[in-house]
Amino acid sequence: MxxxxxxxxxxxxxxxxxxxxxxxxxxxxxxxxxxxxxxxxxxxxxxxxxxxxxxxxxxxxxxxxxxxxxxxxxxxxxxxxxxxxxxxxxxxxxxxxxxxxxxxxxxxxxxxxxxxxxxxxxxxxxxxxxxxxxxxxxxxxxxxxxxxxxxxxxxxxxxxxxxxxxxxxxxxxxxxxxxxxxxxxxxxxxxxxxxxxxxxxxxxxxxxxxxxxxxxxxxxRLQGFETMRLVIEGPEALARERLARVAGVGGVSAMPEGDGRVEFSVQMQKGRDSRKELARAVVESGWGLLELRPVGLSLEEIFLKLTTTEDPAEAEVAAPESSREAATA
Amino acid sequence: MRNIWTIARKELNSYFRSPIAYIVLGVFAVIFGFFFYSILSMFIRQTFMQAQYMQMYGAPMHLNVNEMVIRPLLMNLSVISLFLVPMITMRLFAEEKKTGTMELLMTSPVTDLQMIFGKFLGAFFLYAAMLGLTVLYVLLLFRYGNPDWRPLVAGYLGQLLLGGCFLSFGLLLSSITRNQLVAGSLTFTVFLLLWVIDWVSEFSGTRMGELASYLSLTTHIENFSKGVIDLKDAVYYLSVIGLGLFLTARSVESVRWRA
Structure with missing residues (x-):
């Protein structure tokens, strides 16, 4: 068309x-x-x-x-x-x-x-x-x-x-x-x-x-890793260890939220959906799984990735040009 | 043709949706009414002196409604339109550019020329309506006197041609800016210049003076006002209208290249 x-x-x-x-x-x-x-x-x-x-x-x-x-x-x-x-x-x-x-x-x-x-x-x-x-x-x-x-x-x-x-x-x-x-x-x-x-x-x-x-x-494609956000009710150190052992997980970082809840940010390997394994690991250990969701990248992040990895100068060129268009629009 | 008509109708409607049409028509009616009153009362005062004149010179005074009322009225009319036409034309393109509706027109299946003719016609109708108001006064003259109608027709034809020139240049100047005030004041300045240019002819060399008076928009209206339709004057006005519209087309086209 x-x-x-x-x-x-x-x-x-x-x-x-x-x-x-x-x-x-x-x-x-x-x-x-x-x-x-x-x-x-x-x-x-x-x-x-x-x-x-x-x-x-x-x-x-x-x-x-x-x-x-x-x-x-x-x-x-x-x-x-x-x-x-x-x-x-x-x-x-x-x-x-x-x-x-x-x-x-x-x-x-x-x-x-x-x-x-x-x-x-x-x-x-x-x-x-x-x-x-x-x-x-x-x-x-x-x-x-x-x-x-x-x-x-x-x-x-x-x-x-x-x-x-x-x-x-x-x-x-x-x-x-x-x-x-x-x-x-x-x-x-x-x-x-x-x-x-x-x-x-x-x-x-x-x-x-x-x-x-x-x-x-x-x-x-742009992420390379997919990030999962989990909120778990359970012991922080044990849970971190358990999550890291799930197949396809690249890295785990934890952030305690209080009330015995911990927020985990889990890096997954590219193209691999391990949400089921993650959920099973948490539930089988007897902890409460309060939240589990993939975190997408914002355009800003993707943009930074695309422009900085390929040609760092380009990202800077884009900035003054955007103000030019805003002025003429 | 349908596109031209659609745009012309839109322009005319938008004059009446905004206060512009009412201001233009109202101001015109007041000023023209004033001229009509003062010129006519002068004429009437002279008719009262008829008897005295007879006694002094033994012959009747030459009194003619066409020459003494209609002709000066038509001459004044052209000066009034010189002041009012910028108000009609200044918004034609400038407003569309400012509000972004130009994008609608330029992405519609309409050629630039159709758009320009449409806008010109829309403004021309308002101008013609303005002239139409004067017909009332002229009818009064017919009611109480017996003027000759033929020079009147020529006079109105001249006014329409002159108005066309004003409008086509107003349209051009509106197309070069997105600011209505800039368009309006430029238009007014140019008209004023074209009006006074023949004053030069009074105190400069003959060649220069001739050229200046030929270029002046208002010298050509004199013949029409006398009731003379001279091909030279008609050609002058038509070519000025054509030039204005041609330059407008170039200016509108340049929007696509300059963006």
Missing amino acids: IDVQGLTKRYGRTTAVEDLHFSVRKGEILGFLGPNGAGKTTTMRVLTGFLPPTLGKVTVAGYDVMAEPLEVKRRTGYLPETPPLYTDMRVDEMLAFAGRIKGVSRRELRQRIAETAEKTAIGDSLHKIVGHLSKGYRQRVGLAVALIHNPDVLVLDEPTAGLDPKQIIETRRLVKSLAGDHTIILSTHILPEAAHTCGRVMIINAGKLVAEDTPENLTA
Whole structure:
């Protein structure tokens, strides 16, 4: 559905995206992960035809974005970081305008408005003024605007930024439900978000692709060790010894919590799931197992790992660039 | 065509959703009303002196509503629009850039030219509505006098062309910035310059003066106000409108390259 070959985008002397290659299959959700200023927004703008690429070939829904931008735009829905809404319009007027300008025929317009409003759960606010809506609601109206012409490809730039936890969960569920009918690319800088919604994740930093995989593999691969967190009611020294003997355990560190409880942090070897063995070891020794869960790495940690192990200078380059993008955004 | 119309309608609606349309129309009605009143009362005072004039010169005074009321009114009208058009055009692109809605327009299947024509038309309709208000006053003249309607048509045509020039340059200046105030004040400065440029012709060499008066937007309105439709003036206005829209297209296009 989307095919990007050697995409490079320069603004004057600064290179925002360099030699990016990727493709997205129909119905897939691809997550774009990276810190601010990594080139996520720039890539998305190229995909939607807002910006022309400096170099490279970008094909969306079978059309080249440079040669046939109108065909691409007809098949793409784009939700920028700040939803592009006219604050003085009513929600239904906003949707009607978006529909007309995106080529929805007069006959279908009313039906499309009703459908998208239902999908994005804004049906009860159609007569409210956009400017009076809360941030979460505006985000949903923005999504409805992107969906109004039933596009094949949906490009969402940080769809959950600035929302409260409940709204984040709703938005994720909504995005997930849209996959299949639509091919979706979404950007985020929160790893769990990508893990929850995306089938595949690409990490970019300073305009370059750093890693690409499923969220689970990515987490596992990058960690080398998986970390388990256990809370046990029992003797600290004995338990530590017992846990260290479980097959696949690389290291154990303990932190007493009081009331006879101890929190253990257990390093597991890569690709090995020893949760059952761990649980059995604790229960058979007659101690209370209060908690056992894997601890994932945050994006920040993964990032540090990726950027520091491969090229330490790059991580530093990324910092001033992020402030530049923040200023122009 | 449908895209142009969609955008034009959106622009016109947003003028009436915000206070701009009411301020522009209201201010215009007050100022034009003042000019109408003062010019007409002067004319009426002169008609009272008709008898005296007859006695002194033995011939009736030459009094003509078209020449003495309508023509100065139309000339004043162009000066009023010079002040009000920046208020109409300053938001056209600057606001969209500031609020980010430009991204919606530029990722929709609409060409730059459709977008520009749509915006131009939307603003033009508001300008035409403003001119429409003056028709009320003119109808009053028809009720109590008998002016000739033909020069009036030419006069209004001239006003529409002049307004088109103002609007197309206002649109251009709105497209170069995301700050409405900058767009508005630049537009006003440029209009003022184009208006006063023919004052140069009064005290400079003939060539220079000729050029200056040809360039001035308001000298060309004189013929129209007299009721003369001169091809030279029409071509001047149409080419200025074309130039403004062409430069706007270049400016909008550059947004894609400069980002």
